[in-house]
Amino acid sequence: MIDEATILSFDTATNNCSIALTRGGFVNGTVVASVHFSSGITHSRKLLSSIDRLLAEASINLSQVSAIAVGLGPGSFTGLRIGMATAKGLCHGSSKPLLGISSLDAIGASVRSDKLICAVLDARKKEVYSCFYRNAEKPYASRCSEPAVLPPEVLAQQINEPVVMAGDGVDVYNSLWSELLGNRLEIAPARNCFPAADSIGFLANEAYLAGQFLDLAGSMPAYVRSSDAELSLVKPVRRPAKLQSAEKGQK
Amino acid sequence: MIDEATILSFDTATNNCSIALTRGGFVNGTVVASVHFSSGITHSRKLLSSIDRLLAEASINLSQVSAIAVGLGPGSFTGLRIGMATAKGLCHGSSKPLLGISSLDAIGASVRSDKLICAVLDARKKEVYSCFYRNAEKPYASRCSEPAVLPPEVLAQQINEPVVMAGDGVDVYNSLWSELLGNRLEIAPARNCFPAADSIGFLANEAYLAGQFLDLAGSMPAYVRSSDAELSLVKPVRRPAKLQSAEKGQK
Numbered sequence: 001m002i003d004e005a006t007i008l009s010f011d012t013a014t015n016n017c018s019i020a021l022t023r024g025g026f027v028n029g030t031v032v033a034s035v036h037f038s039s040g041i042t043h044s045r046k047l048l049s050s051i052d053r054l055l056a057e058a059s060i061n062l063s064q065v066s067a068i069a070v071g072l073g074p075g076s077f078t079g080l081r082i083g084m085a086t087a088k089g090l091c092h093g094s095s096k097p098l099l100g101i102s103s104l105d106a107i108g109a110s111v112r113s114d115k116l117i118c119a120v121l122d123a124r125k126k127e128v129y130s131c132f133y134r135n136a137e138k139p140y141a142s143r144c145s146e147p148a149v150l151p152p153e154v155l156a157q158q159i160n161e162p163v164v165m166a167g168d169g170v171d172v173y174n175s176l177w178s179e180l181l182g183n184r185l186e187i188a189p190a191r192n193c194f195p196a197a198d199s200i201g202f203l204a205n206e207a208y209l210a211g212q213f214l215d216l217a218g219s220m221p222a223y224v225r226s227s228d229a230e231l232s233l234v235k236p237v238r239r240p241a242k243l244q245s246a247e248k249g250q251k
Numbered sequence: 252m253i254d255e256a257t258i259l260s261f262d263t264a265t266n267n268c269s270i271a272l273t274r275g276g277f278v279n280g281t282v283v284a285s286v287h288f289s290s291g292i293t294h295s296r297k298l299l300s301s302i303d304r305l306l307a308e309a310s311i312n313l314s315q316v317s318a319i320a321v322g323l324g325p326g327s328f329t330g331l332r333i334g335m336a337t338a339k340g341l342c343h344g345s346s347k348p349l350l351g352i353s354s355l356d357a358i359g360a361s362v363r364s365d366k367l368i369c370a371v372l373d374a375r376k377k378e379v380y381s382c383f384y385r386n387a388e389k390p391y392a393s394r395c396s397e398p399a400v401l402p403p404e405v406l407a408q409q410i411n412e413p414v415v416m417a418g419d420g421v422d423v424y425n426s427l428w429s430e431l432l433g434n435r436l437e438i439a440p441a442r443n444c445f446p447a448a449d450s451i452g453f454l455a456n457e458a459y460l461a462g463q464f465l466d467l468a469g470s471m472p473a474y475v476r477s478s479d480a481e482l483s484l485v486k487p488v489r490r491p492a493k494l495q496s497a498e499k500g501q502k
Contacts, residue, residue: 112364202441
């Protein structure tokens with residue numbers, strides 16, 4: 001039964017490593033098994049062994065899984081690369097299709113509220129990744145903006161109505177949100193402070209039924225902003241004038 | 252810091268085995284790590300090893316845990332006994348205090364809604380365990396009735412307003428709820444279909460701060476109804492007339 005696809009999902013966009021086995025979507029779907037733990041920078045050491053254990057605990061083989069879904073980010077660049085590499089490796093090795101879900105969407109979809117929902121993840125450098133969601137036509141909250149990276153003050157200025165904030169960016173800028181949003185602010189339960197793999201699995205079920213598979217060779221995480229390495233690469237190109245004058249000075 | 256108690260919690264009242272490490276309560280608390288999987292009747296084989304793995308994944312020793320909290324049920328009698336025995340064993344071995352939380356309360360507290368909340372667990376024999384909750388003064392939904400065991404039709408008759416139902420009893424009597432409750436019925440997300448150990452941990456934090464520890468020797472699960480074994484035991488006492496007449500007939 002195609003409706004009963006079993007999807008193995010994981011997200012490593014934040015300090016939390018979240019893994020789930022789900023069947024079906026947000027309506028009538030089931031979480032067969034899930035694990036999450038705060039693993040800091042050790043995703044690379046723990047992800048694959050934790051996937052193995054969860055499959056064993058649920059008495060499910062990788063061969064019984066219909067597809068593998070990965071949280072695309074935005075979030076920790078290293079975490080996203082480890083997640084994507086692991087997902088591609090598993091798909092390649094088991095000939096399963098790959099699905100990708102925004103980590104912000106996973107947060108937004110797991111919040112139940114009639115208010116505006118704001119998923120917010122710490123992007124370091126005094127910025128946050130963020131996206132807005134509403135419960136409207138779908139059985140879960142879906143996007144009403146595009147993912148963005150911006151200073152938390154700027155994000156707060158965009159919010160002019162009661163809002164539920166969720167994600168690890170809530171805690172990081174806790175006093176700032178309280179100050180700028182006052183009694184418009186509601187903080188989602190602790191469960192929603194990271195992108196949960198069960199949400200990714202339920203969202204991925206829709207993509208699976210629609211055949212929206214990712215290309216194993218070409219697909220990349222949704223970084224939203226350029227990495228430090230990329231920014232350093234382009235820096236010399238952006239400052240030819242200074243370089244020239246420096247060269248001139250050396251003559 | 253006493254507010255930052257780390258609590259190891261688990262629930263084996265249903266087919267789902269749920270384990271969590273939490274810090275703090277429903278407000279500002281964090282889920283350090285959690286795992287859940289459908290283990291059927293194999294709780295006894297998997298519970299302790301899964302606790303070990305979760306502690307390892309979270310890089311936490313049992314000695315760093317402040318207290319151990321167990322889901323008291325109601326639910327599967329065998330599951331509850333395994334949960335309680337394991338909790339007592341861990342507490343005894345590590346000199347940690349024991350806390351107990353109703354498995355129905357764990358479900359009720361994890362649902363976010365302004366409607367009436369009904370936690371419902373399959374009790375077999377065409378009955379359900381159930382309790383009602385409301386979001387009122389506390390930061391989570393708390394009891395507005397006492398736990399009961401009753402036929403699902405009788406439970407449905409008690410509901411005269413919009414309700415969110417959560418627990419494994421929702422699926423088991425799906426068509427009955429739809430028929431008797433119609434558009435008053437809202438079904439909670441899949442995450443809330445079993446008593447989650449993270450909810451138990453957050454509720455247990457209050458009990459921990461209040462020093463409401465269970466007695467390691469005397470504490471028992473909250474069965475709500477008598478077991479088959481107990482019912483068989485009292486049966487002969489309840490039918491002395493028949494037994495006497497049978498004895499007379501044998502003379």
